[in-house]
Amino acid sequence: MDRIKNIAVVAHDNCKEELLDFVACNREAILAHNLIATGTTGRLVESLLAETGPSEGGEPKRVRRLMSGPLGGDQQLGAMISEGKVDVLFFFWDPMEPQPHDVDVKALLRLAVLYNIPTASNRSSAEFLISSAFFDHEFSIKPNRFFEYADRKLD
Template sequence: MSTTTAVSRRCVALIAHDSKKEALVEFARRHLAELARCEVVATQATAMLLRLRLGLDAVPMRPGPDGGDLQIAAKLAAGEISAVFFLRDVMVAQPHEADILALLRICDVCDVPYATNVATAWMLAQELFGRSESPEALRASDEAGESREPSGGPLGFQA
């Protein structure tokens, strides 16, 4: 029997600090088909960006500094979220750092997988969605001039 919480539709959280929003949008674009089959929750600005740029129907929580991270943490504690993709900018002090740490702590306490950078986001997505396309393969196709837009960065994304 599976140890994961039974949910009718997988729910994932997508969160990004301001300087990481473009990387999260690119990540979501590359996993759009899989994310469209999930319920997606996101902090307010991220949800709006995902909806406007990708048409992804993300349920908006409050902005992170106004309690959005804690709203997502509450959903985690209730067993409603299967995974968290949180692209953090650790080089910028966040006024709500205590809320961020509480969210990550709840992930650990509830044994919910989370990714805080692009590399771990790809690994987690591969496990959740069963994709065989790695960031290295995507970068190779970009370099070969295939139809994807080149993005830069060590794993094919802007930081």
């Protein structure tokens, strides 16, 4: 994992305000990295960063926006994780509200665990993750043992 990371940000509707506050409070740390987000979350984060001023380069921070989660954005993000294009996942998900795309949410979280991606699911875990000494430095992710499954012998 390079020093400049590809950070995915996702939030369910009831958690978007909390994610935006987290991004605002950690703006400088986040601006140093590349951002990826599902639909509405991406639009809101990009708008927030534009309101608070340009990045060091003088241009507004661009967010790579995928589809909305229920319209396939969670699956797009999962594919990016499996392709090694996501280094960190901030996914503020709502444990109290059923989602029409619960299976996609579960698949996304499963892939984050499978590929050993640092993941924060709420404000406290996000603050711990972003304040880690590894956040702004190179870091080597050890592959999980799960990949032995692909090479297993079949009788």
